[in-house]
Structures are given as structure tokens and as C-alpha cells.
Amino acid sequence: MTTTDAPATRRLPLTMLTAMVVGSMVGAGVFSLPRNFGQATGVAGAVVAWAVAGTGMLMLAFVFQTLAVRKPDLNAGVYAYAKAGFGEFPGFFSAFGYWASACVGNASYWVLIKSTLGAVVPAFGEGGTLPAVAVSVVGVWAFHLLILGGVKEAAAINRVVTVAKLVPLLLFVVIVAVALRGEVFTAGLWGDGPLFDQVRATMLVTVFVFLGVEGASVYSRYARRRQDVGRATVLGFLGVLALFASVTLLSYGVLPRRELAELRQPSMAGVLEAAVGRWGAALIAVGLVVSVLGAYLAWTLMAAEVLYVAAKDEDMPAFLKRENAQGAPSAALTATALLVTAVLLTTLFSQDAFTFTLKLCSSLSLVPYLLAAGYALMLAVREGGGRRDVVVAALATLYTAFLIFAAGLNLLLLSFIIYALGTVLFVITRRERGRRVFSRSELVLFVVAVVAGVLGVAGLVTGRITI
Template sequence: MTDSKKQGIALPALVALVVSSAIGSGIFDLPSTLAQAATPGAALLAWVITGIGILTLSLSLNNLVLTKPDLTGVSDYARAGFGDFAGFISGWGYWLSAWLGNVAFATMLMSSLGYFFPPLKSGNSISAIIVASIISWALTILVTQGIESAAVINAIVTITKMIPIFAFIVIALITFKAGIFTSHFWDNMSTNLMGKVTYTAPTRAGIFSQIKGCIMVMMWVFVGIEGATTMAARAKKKSDAGKATIIGLFSLLSIYIVVSILPYGYLPLAKLQTMRHPVLLYLFKEMTGPIGGAFIAVGLIISILGAWLSWTMLPVEATSLMAEQGLLPNWFGKLNKHRAPANSLWLTEILIQLFLITLLFTDQAYNFAYSLCTSSIAVCYALVGAYELKLGLENRHQSMIWCGLIALVFEVVGMIFAGLQYLWLCTIAYVIGFVLYYRARKENNHPISKIEWIFMIIIGLLALTAIIALILGKLKA
């Protein structure tokens, strides 16, 4: 960029990137998913805990953007704090999480289109895979025309997809029944605190178990909160990346809380738990009639497309930055005439296409992809928190210490709640990346250190045991 005043991503587009990256399809099932895990009281407490955890992560990202303006993206923070190998683990995991998540977007989008076109409803039929493939390649081609222009389109998509969500919020407020909500809240809250059996079968657990069940869901609807930080190098003002992260966080948190809590005051808990998916679609249909259902269905389709576009940009930006840092071969960082990392884009698209094809034969590829996606992104976030904590200790800066510590603990606990077997599975994908890391180090005349070899051997052994466990059926994706 030669003229930062004319080129680059502006603050509104960065905020849109954060919101669009995080709001995909998860919000449309959030009311039922949380209702199956907890009562309103426990869900609200879980939102407070999750909000604090994600806030400290966002503040950490903001602090790092301001205090380390020469660094860009989650892999750069891990590299600066803990060495090149940590940077590779973070960046490679981020790339894996991003494009594997796009496979999930593809199947969910087809199921949503199935509301209007029944042959696509299963999500993995031949017709569904063909349509998903066409859309995936179209988004990749769009991003190859320039990431800045794609970000502008993404901002427009974000505004469009928020209209149905806000319409749902308005109607849900109008139809909200305080009696239903308060009855559920206090009755179940008090019995849970006393450790007694609660309202219905899905919530027969203590308050801790209910909060745990909620946090597992809530953590993943915030994946994408780092979107502006990842694109900081392309921002008009780098400091805007931190601002966009904080603005995006409070926007997301407000929307998620309202959308997930209001339905508790519209339907009895037992009915909310058993509604068809996507829940917002059928809730709105019940509130307003068939036209309302179609309205939300269109919103869901736009929402997934917007998130898919965001997550087409973010993974290749990560690999491009890693190539600049010498963590991946230079091939990954080569830009086309539109300044888009075309090589990374085409490779990522080919991998997505291969996974889409496997969906024709089995749904295990999808489950495996989802498992890797959720674990690898938590590792990236944990390293951000760890770096913030390290800087805080070095500079004796109390707010940085607390932000980093809370963010680190939150992400580690989240990985434990989600299941350590997923992190075990993740080691298989890291081992594949070690080949590229070795080539990059050789390409840049940077020998791999003894400690890096030790870590690679340990992770390699864990990956080998994971493969054996998968073959023997002892470990399931």
C-alpha cells in the first residue's frame, strides 16, 4: 500500500469482520443448546464468566496491538513471547481451525438452503456437495481479487444478516412473558444451588455442571474475536484493530445474551429443549407464522455466507504472515497482483474441497474436522493470554498480568471442558505441519534447535498414539 489514506481496511469494516467472523450459524441454535444445558439463572452466570474470559482475551489482544505495534496476528504474539516454534504451533493451529470450520459452514449452509430446496436438506447429498463446492470456490475467487475489497463486501453482508436477528429480538421482547421466565429462573436456580434434582431431565445437575455445559457452547460462538487483529497489517490505522476487537466483543456479547435468554420467557423449558433446528427459525415461525420462518431462514443463509467469507480471508492471512516470519515456506506468502496470498488461498480451497467430497461417504470427516477446529483455536488464544501475562510480569504491569492470567486460565479450562481427547487428536495435524516448518527453517538458514526437536518428537509420539487409538476404536473424533 502506498497511500494509507486511500487504501486499507477502515474501523467499521474491521468491526464488521469481528462480528461476521463470530456470528455464523451457532447463534441460530443457541437458545435450545443452552436450554438443554441449563436453566436461565445458570445460563446468565455462564454468560458472566464467559464474558469475563473473552473480555480479558480481547483486552490482551488490544494491549498487544498498542504495545507491540510491530507484531501482527496471533502467531506473531506466540513467536515473540515463546520462540519460533510456539509461533508455528499457534499459526498452524489457527489456519487448521479456520479452514476446517469452513467445512462445517458448508454443511450447515446446505441444511439451511434445504428449508427452501429439500434435496439439499441432508447437507451431504451429491447435490448439496456440488452446490457447496461452487459457493466455496466462488468465495475463494472473490478473495483472490483483493482482501481489502472482500472486507468491504463483508461489512455489507454483516449489516444485512443482522436485520433478521434484530427482528427476532424485537418480536421476542414483545412476546416475552415475565411469569414464565421468573418461574424458571428462581425455581431451578434455588434447587441447583442446594444440589437437588432440577426442572427437567436435561438439567438434572448441580449449578457447576450446568455452567460447565454452557461455557462449552459459549466459547465457540466467540471464535473469530481475533479477526481484526489478524488483519491489522491491512488496516488503515493499526490501532483500529484493537478498538474493533473491543467494540466487536461488546456487540457480540449483547446480541448473544439477548437472543439466548429471551426465549426462556416465551416457551416452557421442556418445549424449548426439544425444538427443531435451527431453533431461531422455528421460534420466529411460531411467533409470526410461515413468513417469519422464511425470513429467518434467509438471515441464516446470509449469516453463514458472511462468516464463510470472513473465514476464507483469515486463514490465508495467517499463513501469509507465517511465511513472512520464516515459519512456513515463502511459497505460502506470495501475493498476486491484487495483493492477495493466492497460493495459500488455492491450497486451502483444495483441502476444503477434499473434505467436502469425503462427506459423500461418511460424516466422520466432518466430526474429525470439528474436533480439530475447536481444540486448535483454544491453543492459539491460550498463547495470546500467556504472552500478555509474560509482558505484564516483565513490566510489573498489574492490569496486563490479570488480563493475561484470566485469559490463559479461561482458555485452558475451556479445553478441559471440551475434552482433552480433542487436543490429542490435534497433534496429528501438527505433525503434518512439521514437514513445512522444517523446510521453512532450511529455506531461511535457521536451524531447528534441540528444544524444538524435543517438542516435535513428543508431539509426534502423541500423534502416533492418537492414530493407534483411532484405529483400535479407543479414541473417537
């Protein structure tokens, strides 16, 4: 399975690929870390959580680095690796799940922006009110028109935005480090309950903030040199890990853990306000808007790219491979905007719109990550990749399997509602090609997805699952 590479005039250098990785990961999640960690654990648990998440995600980063080199003919990495390793239907699940995860994540960005503005515009509330959703939908379609102007142009905008949004985040780290009070930090050393449960409670949050580690892999067909894909992935990841861990741990030294847990989102604003006053909250608010809009741009590009490449490879309906005169995947971008809009409408019925979209986004990403790691492990064992490759792929596979356990049954069932509905696209694709819709093994997977989706709907109806 191959897809034609982009023309030389549209190739991206290492710096822009790295900016895509950083821009994809540094979005809404980092601004929510103090409250999310304060609710789940103390300093000790946070250190363990970042060690586990950092190691696991670094293994995934190495997996994408290795696969980019060993399988240079596979573009749009996450989806392509799943198909190559496990077949067309699992590959479809990976492509659809990755795309849906990106769309839910994009909805969370708009929720957080409106929650931030809600501090001065009460009608926006915590981002899930009718006025907030209405304004967010307008924003979705405004960005849609911008991105239709061309993928490379949007990527160049993202590089500028990446630099701009890192400035307030780095200022936060410096200011909070200076303002840190040792007695407050040590008082928040321990959380409540068993350490394992505390760490488990943070896992979906860490997944959410690290989503995008595969960003350069998704854009592999735009790279000037194939080895730049792996380099951009690892460079971007290490820098972002240091930033996320610093934001989390230093916050424990400014406010007691109980107060961190009660902060309004974006909780970074509350921490900086406690350190320097109102201007600190304003700085974070401005940084958040720039950061989130930049991440939204990057994730919209990546989501559309996955649909587009899957359609080019005849694994999605043919209409999704349409391009406009500027070379942008117009049909895939429109489908992305439609799903983001639909998710925003569901937040009207959510008790905590941002937490709901954060966790659902993370949960949807786990199947694509697990399949990519499993494919890397399969290659390392079958093709003699060496002990290092086997260990790295095995650890990445175990880590993603643990994340599915940590997510819990309710989120898994909610995810399968979306997966089951998305199978309609697979049916359309097979019929377009005049092929049997499901093989025997594919039919088994389809039945499992439908049953899980039905259980998810039943849970929502009975109130056993809430959003």
C-alpha cells in the same frame, strides 16, 4: 520480526475494522444457540455460562488491545504474539492451528447452510449428505475466485454483508422479547445435573461464537491508525456479546427447554416459527445464508492472512507468500480452500456434521489463544505493564486453560492429529532456510504432538473417538 504495512491506499478505517470483528463473530454459531444451550443447561446455567465466557473473552479482547498498542511491529496478531513469546515452533503451531481452526469453521458454515436448505431440499439432510457436500465444495471454490479479486474489495463487501445480516438477528430479539411467556421462561430455569457440568458443556459453543474477537488484530497491517485495532476489537466484542446472550436467554421464554434441545439446526428458525409462524423460520433462513456467507468471507480472509504473513516472516514455506496482480495472497487462499474442501469431505462420515465441525474448530483455536494470552502475561510481568495488565493477562490465560480442560481429551487428540500433520510445513520451511529442522526443545514438542496425534488416530480406528 516485522512485516511491511499495507500501502496507504489499502488502509482500513475504524468502522471497517469493527465490521471485520463483528462479521467474523456473527456467523453460524448464533443461529445454533437455542438448541445447543437447551441441550446443555437451563436459564440459570446460561446466565453463568455467558458471564464466564463474556468475562474470559473480554479479557482476551483486552489482551489483543494491549498487545496491538505495546507491540505495533507485530502483525497478524495471534501468530505473531506466540512466536515472539515462545519461539519459532510454538509460533508455527499457533499460526497453523489458527488457520486450521478457521478452515474447519468455514466448513461448518457450509454444513449449516445445507442443513437450513434441507428443510425444503431433503437430499441435503442435516448438511452432511453427498449432495450437500458436493454443492458446498462448489461454493468454496466460487468464493475463492471472488476473494482473489482483492482483499480490500472483499473487506468492503463484508461491511455491507455485516449490516444486512444484523437486521434479521435484531428483529429476532425484538419479536421474541415481545412473545416471551413468563411461565415457560421460569419452567426452564434449571437444567439437569451439577451446575458446573452444565456450564462446562456450553464452553466450546461460546468459544465458537466468539471466534473472531481478534479479527482486527489479524488485520493490523491494514489499519489506518494502530490504536484503531484495539478499539475495533472491544467495540465489536461488546455488541456481539449483548446479541448472543439475548438470543440465548429469550429463547427459553418461547419454547420449553426440552423442545429447544430437539430443534433442527438452525434452531433460531424453530424458535421464531413458534413465536410468529412459518414466515419467522423463512426470515431466519434468509438471514442465516447472508450471515454465514459474510462470516465465511471474513474468515477466509483472516485464515489466508495468517499463512501469508507467516510465510513473509519465513515461518511457513515460501510459496505461501505469493500474491496475484490484485494484491491478494493467492497461494494462501488456495491452501485455505483446499483444507475447507478436505474437512467437508470428512463430514460425510460424521454422525452430526455441524456439531463435529463446531467443536473441532473451537478446540483448534485454543492453543493459539492460550499462547497469545501467555505472551501478554509474560510482557506484563517482565516489562512492568502495571497491575491491570497483569490481572487481565492472568485471567485470559486461566480462561483459555480452562477451555482446554472443558473441551475434553478426545477433541484435544483430534486436534493433535491435524497439528502433527501440519508439522510437515515447518520441516519444509526449515529446509528452505538451510537450518536444523528441530532444536532439542522443539523436538520434545514435536514428539508430544506426534504421540498425541497417533493416540487420536488409534481412538478413531477403535471407535473410542467418534466424529
